Amino acid sequence: MLLLIGIVGWLIAGAVGVAWSLLMGLLLATTTLRLTPHLMLYIYGARLFQNQSNNQLTEIIRWLTLKSQLQQHPQLYYIPSSAMLAFTVGMKNDTSIAISDGLLRRLSMRELTAVLAHEISHIKSRDLWVMTIADIISRLTGLMALTAYMMFILYIPLFIFQDIEIPYLLIALLMLSPTLSTLMQLALSRTREFNADMQAIKLTEDPAGLISALLKIDQYEQSLLKQLFLPNIRTPGLSLLRTHPLTEERIQRLKLMTDNHHYF
Numbered sequence: 001m002l003l004l005i006g007i008v009g010w011l012i013a014g015a016v017g018v019a020w021s022l023l024m025g026l027l028l029a030t031t032t033l034r035l036t037p038h039l040m041l042y043i044y045g046a047r048l049f050q051n052q053s054n055n056q057l058t059e060i061i062r063w064l065t066l067k068s069q070l071q072q073h074p075q076l077y078y079i080p081s082s083a084m085l086a087f088t089v090g091m092k093n094d095t096s097i098a099i100s101d102g103l104l105r106r107l108s109m110r111e112l113t114a115v116l117a118h119e120i121s122h123i124k125s126r127d128l129w130v131m132t133i134a135d136i137i138s139r140l141t142g143l144m145a146l147t148a149y150m151m152f153i154l155y156i157p158l159f160i161f162q163d164i165e166i167p168y169l170l171i172a173l174l175m176l177s178p179t180l181s182t183l184m185q186l187a188l189s190r191t192r193e194f195n196a197d198m199q200a201i202k203l204t205e206d207p208a209g210l211i212s213a214l215l216k217i218d219q220y221e222q223s224l225l226k227q228l229f230l231p232n233i234r235t236p237g238l239s240l241l242r243t244h245p246l247t248e249e250r251i252q253r254l255k256l257m258t259d260n261h262h263y264f
Helices: 002-043 055-066 102-106 109-124 127-156 156-160 168-204 208-227 247-260
Strands: 073-077 086-091 094-101
Touching: 002 086, 002 094, 002 127, 002 168, 055 109, 055 168, 073 102, 086 109, 086 127, 086 208, 094 102, 094 109, 094 156, 102 109, 102 247, 109 127, 109 208, 127 168, 156 168, 168 208, 168 247
Parallel strands: 073 094
Antiparallel strands: 086 094
């Protein structure tokens, strides 16, 4: 993704274009890393768990944090939603894990432990930072491609009246660059999800717990989609356009590791 945006910047304005892309990236990164965590929690209406009423979950978080050798355990937030949802926000030692009411009601404590281990694995592997930077690069690539389109439109009279050859290859690359960057970002996201699964079962040494949780979440999502849109058809969608791998693929990898005992 960095190579692609570097090429786009070079094609637009040479070394100056590369320098501007780096400068804009630094400015966006500084702003995004500060605002995104609080914004996400606010959007979902998340509120901090009270330790006295959720002592078991708090102890699980502390145990997983200790096993993963993180310096500080993440704060646990509650999302008042029936959807089966869990995500992690924050950077470095200031992280939070949000889990929904639907997840708490439908998963057993064993399955919740597996889900929390998955989220803590994202923190341990710095996936939050990686995916934030990838998102910034992807947005910048699209912005620079749009800038190139505008420049091309302004130079159309020169192509017409001065018989200048139109750079078709350059135009094609600029048109494709945002799509290519997005596809690479999605592929990176799926890779990090696979890695978090692997790290989670190393923490819990319980692949079956994570497999069971994934199955329940997938069944809930599919039943909801069928009720709303496709009551008689299951459409998993294109794998290339997913942020998460197919549940079948994740379970297959987990079972393979279980059979080979690679998680110990």
